Every structure is written in C-alpha cells, then in structure tokens.
Amino acid sequence: MIFIPKIYLSPSTQEFNQFVNGGTEEEYMNLIADAMIPYLNASGIQYIRNTPQMTAASSITQSNQSNVDFHLAIHSNASGGVAGSAKGTEVYYYPYSTRSQYAAEIFANNFKLIYPEPDRVRTVPTTSLGEVRRTNAPAVLIEVAYHDNVEDAIWIKNNIDAIARNLVLSLTDYFDIPFNVPNGPTYSVTVATNGGNLNIRERPDIYSTVIGSAPNGATLEVYANLIDWLLISYNGTTGYVSSQYVK
Numbered sequence: 001m002i003f004i005p006k007i008y009l010s011p012s013t014q015e016f017n018q019f020v021n022g023g024t025e026e027e028y029m030n031l032i033a034d035a036m037i038p039y040l041n042a043s044g045i046q047y048i049r050n051t052p053q054m055t056a057a058s059s060i061t062q063s064n065q066s067n068v069d070f071h072l073a074i075h076s077n078a079s080g081g082v083a084g085s086a087k088g089t090e091v092y093y094y095p096y097s098t099r100s101q102y103a104a105e106i107f108a109n110n111f112k113l114i115y116p117e118p119d120r121v122r123t124v125p126t127t128s129l130g131e132v133r134r135t136n137a138p139a140v141l142i143e144v145a146y147h148d149n150v151e152d153a154i155w156i157k158n159n160i161d162a163i164a165r166n167l168v169l170s171l172t173d174y175f176d177i178p179f180n181v182p183n184g185p186t187y188s189v190t191v192a193t194n195g196g197n198l199n200i201r202e203r204p205d206i207y208s209t210v211i212g213s214a215p216n217g218a219t220l221e222v223y224a225n226l227i228d229w230l231l232i233s234y235n236g237t238t239g240y241v242s243s244q245y246v247k
Helices: 025-042 056-065 098-111 150-158 160-175
Strands: 006-011 046-049 070-077 089-093 121-125 139-146 187-190 198-201 210-214 219-225 229-234 237-242
Touching: 006 025, 006 056, 025 046, 025 070, 025 160, 025 219, 056 070, 070 160, 089 098, 098 121, 098 139, 098 160, 139 150, 150 160, 210 237
Parallel strands: 006 046, 006 070, 070 139, 089 121
Antiparallel strands: 089 139, 187 219, 198 210, 198 237, 219 229, 229 237
C-alpha cells in the first residue's frame, strides 16, 4: 500500500490569550502554521488545517473525520500562578498511546535544538487535554513557550520560521521520511523520457517503491529540488522522480 503521510494541523483558536508584548496566541500560532506549509509541501506531507473560527472540539471532530495519520496541536502557554513566572516548552502526549509518546519525545528532542534553554523543554503525559486524548490519530500538543513571559514571547515572535521548520522536521522524523527545504514557490517541469513513463517513487532512491508514473510530456509540479531528484505532485500523487528525465 502506498503511504503518503497526512496530518491534521491545529494551531490554537484561543484569540483571548494575550501575549505580554502584544498580539494573541491564536495570531502567532497561526503564523507558525502558515510558515509550516512550504516545509510540509517540500517534504511531501499532506495536511488538513483548522480555521480560527473553529474550537478545539470542532477541530477534534474534523480530525477524526479526515482519517489523518497524526494530529498536531500548536499552542503557547501561560503561567498558572504569577504571570510571567514560568518559561519553557511542554510537549503533551497521551500516556496510553505508544505512538503519541514516541512522537512527543521526537518533538521535544528536536525543539531542544532551537529553544534557548534546552533543559526547559520537556514531555508531559496528559489524560485531560482533548486534542491529545480524543483524537483517533496519535497526537501531541506542543506549548512552544510562555506568551506571558517577556523573554519567551519575544523568542516566539523572532523565531516563527525556525519553529515551523523544527516542527516539520519532527514530523518527518516521526514518519521516517526525508526532510526537504523548499526552494521557493513551486514550479512546473515536463517529463522528457522519449516515449516511456517516468516512475514516481516513495523516496529519492532508485530502489525505492514505485508509487505512480507520469507519461512523456506530462506536467509535474515541483515542491523541492534535491539535485538528482525532484519532489513532485502529479494527478494527486506526491513522490520523487529522477531529475534527468524532466525539462
């Protein structure tokens, strides 16, 4: 069976949670989700995304109806006691799901590479958060940092792309697929095989599984250029083709 990862992308819809230095949780988590899209496309990960008008409950419902392989909720945090007294990153997972815990460990380990104080990045089991407990797909909810802490709030705003890139890196690690950096806007190429079909492969490897094909003269949409291989989309199939057979 062909496996193309599909995730549910659920940035916070909590517009009333204010950043200490202006803006809202909903605004900045959606900016992170926006910045993830080129990396998701470049890495061949399909996605379904909630909207700011939705709630956590409706996001869970849509996720469960969409037959996704993973559910990622993106939030910022607030101190439970004195405002601004806490900082750091928390990755919540469902303790009765081995895949959820496995994913949380990947996200936390990768996030330590970009958060200024790696020892403050931790995984947290939870049975109370709906977007972790009630989703059909394995899920994590990441609180990227504390929006009521000045240093954390500044860090979030200054690192939107780095956070987005790191989250997609963790998704590719979870799915065990290559992480690709987008070249910029997508562009088109034409299959040039002198008559034969061009194989579309699951990975950028001549021995990888063939998941589709495109005839000579077909137009392919390119998401990423790996020199010898291109990550492309053709007729609903996303995969890799040899760059020597396109123009």
